[in-house]
Amino acid sequence: MNLFLDAFAWIFSPDRLTGSLPLPEAVAQHLAFTFGSVLIAALIAIPVGWAIGHTGRGREFAVALSGAARAIPTLGLVVLLYLLVGVVYKSQAAVVAFVILAIPSILAGAYTGFEAIDRSTISAARAVGMTGRQILFEVEVPLGLPLLIGGLRSATLQVVATVTIATYVGLGGLGFYIIQGIQLRDTAQILGASVLVVVLALVLDGVFALIQRLVVPRGVVARTARTRSTAAARPVPAS
Amino acid sequence: MNWVVNNLELIWGLTLSHLRQSGIAIVASFVIALPLGWLAWRYTRLRGSVLTTIGLLYTIPSLGLFALLWAVFGIPYLSESNLVIALTVYGVAIMTRSVTDGLDSVEPSTREAAIAVGYGPWRRFWTVDLPLAGPVLLAGLRVTATSTIALATVGILIGVENLGYLFTNGLQRRIIPEVLAGVVLVVIIALVFDLIILIAGRLLMPWVPRREGSRAERRALRRFAAEGAA
Amino acid sequence: MSALRTSRLGARIALVATALTVTAVALAGCGSSGSLDEPAATGGASGGATGSATTITVGSQAYYSNEIIAEIYAQALEGAGFTVERKFNIGQRDAIVPSLQNGTVSLTPEYTGNLLQYFDKDTTATTTEDVYAALKKALPEGLSVLDQASATDQDSYNVTAAFAAQHNLTSIADLANVPNLVLGGAPELEQRPYGPTGLKDKYGVTVSFSATADTTVDELVAGGIQLADVYSAEPNIKTNNLVTLEDPKGLFLASHVVPLVGSSFPADAADVINAVDAKLTPEGLVSLNVESKIDQKSSKDIAAAWLKANGLS
Numbered sequence: 001m002n003l004f005l006d007a008f009a010w011i012f013s014p015d016r017l018t019g020s021l022p023l024p025e026a027v028a029q030h031l032a033f034t035f036g037s038v039l040i041a042a043l044i045a046i047p048v049g050w051a052i053g054h055t056g057r058g059r060e061f062a063v064a065l066s067g068a069a070r071a072i073p074t075l076g077l078v079v080l081l082y083l084l085v086g087v088v089y090k091s092q093a094a095v096v097a098f099v100i101l102a103i104p105s106i107l108a109g110a111y112t113g114f115e116a117i118d119r120s121t122i123s124a125a126r127a128v129g130m131t132g133r134q135i136l137f138e139v140e141v142p143l144g145l146p147l148l149i150g151g152l153r154s155a156t157l158q159v160v161a162t163v164t165i166a167t168y169v170g171l172g173g174l175g176f177y178i179i180q181g182i183q184l185r186d187t188a189q190i191l192g193a194s195v196l197v198v199v200l201a202l203v204l205d206g207v208f209a210l211i212q213r214l215v216v217p218r219g220v221v222a223r224t225a226r227t228r229s230t231a232a233a234r235p236v237p238a239s
Numbered sequence: 240m241n242w243v244v245n246n247l248e249l250i251w252g253l254t255l256s257h258l259r260q261s262g263i264a265i266v267a268s269f270v271i272a273l274p275l276g277w278l279a280w281r282y283t284r285l286r287g288s289v290l291t292t293i294g295l296l297y298t299i300p301s302l303g304l305f306a307l308l309w310a311v312f313g314i315p316y317l318s319e320s321n322l323v324i325a326l327t328v329y330g331v332a333i334m335t336r337s338v339t340d341g342l343d344s345v346e347p348s349t350r351e352a353a354i355a356v357g358y359g360p361w362r363r364f365w366t367v368d369l370p371l372a373g374p375v376l377l378a379g380l381r382v383t384a385t386s387t388i389a390l391a392t393v394g395i396l397i398g399v400e401n402l403g404y405l406f407t408n409g410l411q412r413r414i415i416p417e418v419l420a421g422v423v424l425v426v427i428i429a430l431v432f433d434l435i436i437l438i439a440g441r442l443l444m445p446w447v448p449r450r451e452g453s454r455a456e457r458r459a460l461r462r463f464a465a466e467g468a469a
Numbered sequence: 470m471s472a473l474r475t476s477r478l479g480a481r482i483a484l485v486a487t488a489l490t491v492t493a494v495a496l497a498g499c500g501s502s503g504s505l506d507e508p509a510a511t512g513g514a515s516g517g518a519t520g521s522a523t524t525i526t527v528g529s530q531a532y533y534s535n536e537i538i539a540e541i542y543a544q545a546l547e548g549a550g551f552t553v554e555r556k557f558n559i560g561q562r563d564a565i566v567p568s569l570q571n572g573t574v575s576l577t578p579e580y581t582g583n584l585l586q587y588f589d590k591d592t593t594a595t596t597t598e599d600v601y602a603a604l605k606k607a608l609p610e611g612l613s614v615l616d617q618a619s620a621t622d623q624d625s626y627n628v629t630a631a632f633a634a635q636h637n638l639t640s641i642a643d644l645a646n647v648p649n650l651v652l653g654g655a656p657e658l659e660q661r662p663y664g665p666t667g668l669k670d671k672y673g674v675t676v677s678f679s680a681t682a683d684t685t686v687d688e689l690v691a692g693g694i695q696l697a698d699v700y701s702a703e704p705n706i707k708t709n710n711l712v713t714l715e716d717p718k719g720l721f722l723a724s725h726v727v728p729l730v731g732s733s734f735p736a737d738a739a740d741v742i743n744a745v746d747a748k749l750t751p752e753g754l755v756s757l758n759v760e761s762k763i764d765q766k767s768s769k770d771i772a773a774a775w776l777k778a779n780g781l782s
Contacts, residue, residue: 071429087687161300180656194306
């Protein structure tokens, strides 16, 4: 408990507002890198994911891509790009690494969102005379939103964790305090900064969870509620 | 690529360490997630809270988790145990959801048939529920394995030597082939593990059609693709 | 019928499980030392000491140059008949010192000045001999140092040749009138006594700090920072034509390579190490680093070659 008290004392100490990287600035840097990268990744991955989900083609490729991207070591990618691109572009190199890491989750969120839609809904839409484009934007996109937001959520969390490590090539962010703390053997600092990073991640996760819930179209909510109650009624055998 | 050729012994040693650290974590994750996931599945009232809490563990950035494990459990900060335990925590976070979803995907009628034939609960779990939950479990295990192997490289920041050493040493000495070799090797090992698990799954579950089965199973696998992709 | 199928499935499971277990056991056996020996950080449980009396565990910092020296020590000891275990890249001394104290590591190459400041923040010693003497006194129970080498590898402040020409800089004191100075270095430099606070107190030089870590020299050359903390044995200084500013007021302590040993270090091994240090010169150390960075040789090869060239293998 003592350790945590020291950590909180560290976080809230007025010294945190001075020095080479004031805490608020570190948080801002961290969020800027995160949101910037996720945004760029989304701009690339969402249209592609929607295309895959809508046409049903290219799915195996997307799945393979996601699998391969999950295997990429984040620290290694950041260091590699830095060495290739040089110090002048080191922030850009880092962003490229973050984008590469974020794309698979968003891509998967986009196309699985479409795949989850009941085929009968699509048929019904076609039956009432909707064009392909109308189906895309008025049926598939809204219904696919929850899973898409889920994809954005995991992408964001993954990038937040990676930005923490990227301080290793001198990019600031909250990771700076953790790494400095390790070298200085300042346990309050290591723990304090770590707690902050964890809190940041949890807050972002909570925000996305909320958005995910808000984004489900009203009609779908009603149907899921009905299905859930019938499922609950089914007897689970005593074991 | 001269550097790689000249340093094969170093690379091999690091690879073995990496495999050992990841392997222990992956197996431990599976072993721990099985009862946890079963608990969450069996006691539906607990399910929401258990799955959410465990899922939250995955959101903790690695450097942060190392510090928390040290502060809360007294595990030496700069140690291999810290790394392996942290990797296991992440693995459990992924696998537990997979176990629950997998058990969910088993058709109730099948389970009821097993009861009708006279299977007791223990036998039913091991010979009916678990095998039928297999495909979803397999998907979860593949995600766990690949992410664990990639994530293990972060260990170098807390002084644990594995393939991550190639990144920090390569940066210090400005040897691009060294860093590239590290990245490529990690990716290859992760994909090889993925393949091995896939093949093991095919061998162990010959009854599974290539195209996924029940609706619940498809839904679970889909959720994996979206959320498990992290 | 079902019994037959179950037994076949059982056989498959057994086969896969056996294959995986055998692989796992083989890997566990081949891998490096396991969880018993990890260095203990603050607040953590201490690890156990390593095995037999004649096994010497050599540690190193997470710094390629330090690793080369550690490898030289290790090979020298092996050449003299000792069994050596290597635990390299433990991190900064903040992590290594506890390992030496609890016996997980018995020998590690260190640097006199920085080590002295680690144990005695307010030391006033600055010359080679004073620092060495003060260090011997400042070391806690269980730790001692062997002979120091003439080779140095200390922090030094550097600027580009162009910047030095532009502002007429030869010593750190000349920086006092240069505005908008950004100092780059490892993250912990910010808190070190020879960091921004030391610059202010000793020389009246005001700098802002940027944690550039391993990108420091790149940033200096590219102009992102004006002043860089670079280790004096770094090949980078020569290859990038950097100017090392003189330090007349002794901001940096003299920092020579010195072996730091714990109580588990066998006394008869000391001669082996002292013989190595006697031959380790400043130029020699720079060459070792050049071989590692520019020629990209492994520490193992560099150490073997150096020992041979100096008649110590």
